[in-house]
Amino acid sequence: MSNWIxxxxxxxxxxxxxxxxxxxxxxxxxxxxxxCPSCHIEFLERDFVVNELNQAEEMLEGx
Ligand SMILES: [Zn+2]
Numbered sequence: 178m179s180n181w182i183x184x185x186x187x188x189x190x191x192x193x194x195x196x197x198x199x200x201x202x203x204x205x206x207x208x209x210x211x212x213c214p215s216c217h218i219e220f221l222e223r224d225f226v227v228n229e230l231n232q233a234e235e236m237l238e239g240x
Contacts, residue, residue: 181220183213190214196221200233 181190190211196219198208210221 181211183216183218185218186213186215188213188215190220193219201237203233203237205233 196208
């Protein structure tokens, strides 16, 4: 897994699995991503987001 560096603080970001995520007014389960321990900016793990959002969209659009 590649390490992410915060552009602002220039330090390594931490792996976290409790990022709050809201998509189209729906609270999704906590997301996996990265958080800067200094400024606490959060980035989502991209593949995880794509999968989760696709599932959410399928749920919303499945009739
Ligand atoms: Zn930072």
